[in-house]
Amino acid sequence: MNSDIEFLPFPEQDLGYLKRIADVVRAHEVNISEDRILDLMQIKHRWPKGSVEVINQLARSSDRFYCSDNFLIFNEWKKLYDLGFTSILCNVLDLTKELRDLDEKMLAVKGSYTNANLYISAGTQEHRPSFPLHTHDYHVVVKGLYGQTVWQVEDKILTLNPGEVFMIPVETPHAVINSPSPRLTLTLNVSG
Numbered sequence: 001m002n003s004d005i006e007f008l009p010f011p012e013q014d015l016g017y018l019k020r021i022a023d024v025v026r027a028h029e030v031n032i033s034e035d036r037i038l039d040l041m042q043i044k045h046r047w048p049k050g051s052v053e054v055i056n057q058l059a060r061s062s063d064r065f066y067c068s069d070n071f072l073i074f075n076e077w078k079k080l081y082d083l084g085f086t087s088i089l090c091n092v093l094d095l096t097k098e099l100r101d102l103d104e105k106m107l108a109v110k111g112s113y114t115n116a117n118l119y120i121s122a123g124t125q126e127h128r129p130s131f132p133l134h135t136h137d138y139h140v141v142v143k144g145l146y147g148q149t150v151w152q153v154e155d156k157i158l159t160l161n162p163g164e165v166f167m168i169p170v171e172t173p174h175a176v177i178n179s180p181s182p183r184l185t186l187t188l189n190v191s192g
Contacts, residue, residue, distance in 0.1 A: 017109070018139060018167055021190060024105050025141050026165040030098045032145055034182050037120060038078075040095060047072035053088045054080050055128055061088075084124030086179065092118050092186075106188065116188040123147070123181040130176035138191035140168040147183025149176045160185065 032040075041047065049070035053061040054077070065076035081087060089095075093103035093116045106114045121129060133152065142151075144160040151158045153174045158166065167190075168174050176185075 014139070018190070020109050021106065021141060021188075022165055022167055024109055025102070025143050025188065026163075028098070028102045028105060030096075030102065030143070030145055030186060032096065032098075032184060034146065034184070037089075037118070037184060038081075041072070041077070041089075042074045044071050044074075046095075047089075051090045052077060053090070055086045055088070055131060057127055081120070081122050084122055084127045086119055086121040086124070086127070086129055086176075089118040089120060092116055110190070114188050114190070116186060118145075119176070119183070119185045119187065121147075121179050121183050123179060123183065125180055129179035133173040133175045135171045135173055136168075136189070137170060138189050139170050140174075141188040141190060142166055142168065143186045143188075145184040145186055147179070147181050147185075149183055149185060150178035151175065152177050 041052075049063060049066045052065075052072055053063050054065075056062045062080075065073050065080070067073050077087070093099045093114060095118075099116070103114055103116075119130070129149065142160060143165045144162045146162050148162075149160045151160060151174060153166075153168055154172055157177070160166065
């Protein structure tokens with residue numbers, strides 16, 4: 001298991017707060033199987049245009065699987081999923097009771113609601129498993145839900161297994177560099 005946030009440099013004034021958040025996320029069970037998430041993806045009006053993106057081979061975001069009323073066409077999206085492309089499901093803390101409960105727990109620590117995304121893939125050896133190294137202007141909490149991913153965070157290579165949590169400091173370059181089997185990863189934006 002990764003040593004969570006101890007290996008990364010965090011601003012001293014944020015460290016206690018971020019450890020509390022990591023502890024909340026680590027302790028909170030989120031049980032979503034591949035079958036369950038694919039079932040939830042079929043709720044047509046839950047996924048308006050912009051709420052699901054696919055990372056294409058050029059590391060750009062694609063959303064050409066929406067109908068004229070701007071809702072997801074599941075079967076069109078699923079073709080890309082089956083080919084191994086990674087998708088981002090945006091703002092998902094309303095999706096299940098477990099995720100709603102996590103949002104409430106995060107609220108008690110942060111004093112604000114949290115934006116969170118799910119990264120889902122059927123696994124790939126050929127396609128990009130994420131965007132290339134990139135940064136955010138907020139800290140990111142990462143929790144593996146199922147499957148294994150290999151990350152580059154700055155110059156470190158980290159393996160994330162189901163149930164494990166790590167935090168990425170603000171403005172720290174990071175990317176998933178390997179995701180060979182089906183995976184679901186939760187990322188939480190800690191912006192305030």
